[in-house]
Amino acid sequence: MRFKQDFFEQLTGFYSQVYPQPISNPHWLGWSDDAAALIGLSKPNDELLMQLSANHAADGASYYAQVYSGHQFGGYTPRLGDGRSIILGEAIGPHYAWDVALKGGGPTPYSRMGDGRAVMRSAVREFLISEALAALHVPTSRALAVIGSDLPVWREGQETAAITVRLAKSHIRFGHFEYFSYTEKGNNAKLKQLADFTISQHFPHLSTDKAGYIQWFNEVVAATAKMIAHWQSIGFAHGVMNTDNMSILGDSFDFGPFAFLDTFKEDFICNHSDHEGRYAFGQQPGVGFWNLQRLAQALTPLIASDDLVQALNQYQRYLVDHYLLLMEQKLGLAEVKFAQEPSLTDEAIAEQQKQDLQLVGEFTTLLETNQLDYTNSLRRFGELDVSSQKSSLRDDMVDVAKFDHWFARYQQRVGKVDDVANWQRDRNAVNPKYILRNYLAQEAIIAIEEQGDNSKLVQLHQLLRHPFNQHPTMEDFAKRPPEWGQGLIMSCSS
Structure with a gap:
């Protein structure tokens, strides 16, 4: 991997430098050739395994955890940050530079007394959903690999640690702007610095002045609406739409207890912690708007309220137009x-x-x-x-x-x-035959837990790379779930 370090070098004070802790007996559980091509890699090898499991240092990597805040289930948490994710830098690919992060790389200053680890089941799920959504043409972060280990970690019981190697065009979230607007109240210089960096890196066609800020927020509103329109069209429930999980680029991001719909239900809840159904499937469009309102509030030192409101007023149109376009194609x-x-x-x-x-x-x-x-x-x-x-x-x-x-x-x-x-x-060509049903992911996880066998994971990943094709030998993967697998509700624990 060849890295550049624009965030690390240009935004001192927006992160803490922290080095990942190695996991013992690392081994590949899953690898994505499609994601690897984005950063100019080909096949996995032993040295790369040691680097991505934090057993060896990666040349050119800086290793840091970002600081941000966020609204979680509607309440503001002043300081969150990367509690189990450590970024190496931006890997230079053929067309774009992608942040490379080790999710589950160990504790950071933002771990809030946690161990900074990800358990194997959550790491596998994030790997699968990142690549599955990409194959469905949904804007999303990606997953290069998932790496298993024999390192014990404790959640409800003893499990083993794993690392998902996440690729993202940016890790900047709505919560970054909230942090420098609310938690560091009055620090408008840093808020402006972050906005200017975001525009220059990811919206280079825009200027970093008043007119540029307005257009930038308009584009964030449009991208967020289109992402959620994609979710609704394919029956995808994210499960934890906190503002710290909202990408400023409108990419699906930070997966926890997600699910695809099996039986269609507007009020389907996939997160067992979501007792009131705040993030139910049918609530996602409204939550997207609510989150954009929180971002707008954070940006008031840079953008006039009238301009923010005018942009927010376009959200419904963007959402409906794109959802309708997708559904018209499907039908x-x-x-x-x-x-x-x-x-x-x-x-x-x-x-x-x-x-x-x-x-x-x-x-x-x-x-x-x-x-x-x-x-x-x-x-x-x-x-x-x-x-x-x-x-x-x-x-x-x-x-x-x-x-x-x-x-x-x-x-x-x-x-x-x-x-x-x-x-x-x-x-x-637009209606997939295969989706990542929760019970299929669970079967792959159980095979790893009980037999140390990742073949089901590999098979499922390969199938989901081509979800619109027939795959005659894989018909069972398209069937409705068995009774035990219907409407599984997942945990946030990772």
Whole structure:
């Protein structure tokens, strides 16, 4: 790896230098060729294993933990920081420089009496979800590898430590700006320094003046809305949308008790600590807006309130427009709007969008009331002949009459399809057959815990690299979960 150290060199006082502690008997559990290519690496080797397990120093690495704060479940925590993640620097790749962080690298000044370790189960889950979301074309941080060990750690009981090697275009979070606006109250010089660095590094087309700040916040609002639109379209629940887990770039970030929907439920909660359902699946769009409001408050020393409000007022439009675009593609509606009716006025387009949103909403309601699997139901559109009344979608329904009423309106909206096979291929290109169901991840984790066998992890990772393909020998991975695996709720412990 070739590093540059822009954050470390330009933002003294925004981190603490701290060296990771090695894990014993390190071994590769998972490796991502796709993530490796982002920073110019090829295959794993023994020396890289020793570097990424903190047993050897990596040439050019600085090793530091960032300081930030955040709103956690709605309450402000003045000082958080990287409690178990240590950043090596920015690895220079063919197209971008990616932060490399050892998540689970040992204690830092921000560990709050913790051991700074990650347990194997959480490290495996973060590795899998980072790469799975990337393959689904969702903005996300990445995972280069997960490294196991025989180092004991204690949570509910004794477990073993592991390290996820995370790649991120930036580790700057909403909570960074909150820290220098609230916790270090009145330190506007550092707040401005952080904003200027963020813009110059990640928004280089913008200026670091009043106009640039306004446009920057607008772009953060848009990127956040689009990320959440992606989550809602694929049925992904993040589980812990605290402001310290919100990337300033609008990338999915800091995974804990996440889950994909099995049976569609708007109020699905995947985090057993979320007793009130603050971060339930259907609450994510509203939480995204709430988090942006907290960021806006932190930026008031740099951006006028009126300008912040004007940007925030665009969030709903960004969210709905992008969600609708994704869902129109999934249901086969997108081609109709402009291609066949290029003379539509803005008012007519807005009305069409409203009707499409209603059509999508009624479809997800059908899934919920009939207790159907979200991913598998969308995949059914790849089998659909729109001109026919017969479909596997209809066969899945209990309330057939309501489905027939919806389907008649859907057929009218789609119109005539001349090339059914091509239309079906287009649906399969955007509706995945395979997702990271929690029970599949759990089976891979159990195999490692009980037999020391990572073959299920490797197999699952390879499958999720190509989630839209058929994979005839892997059909079981697309089935609804067994009873024990339905709607698993996960722990925050790591």
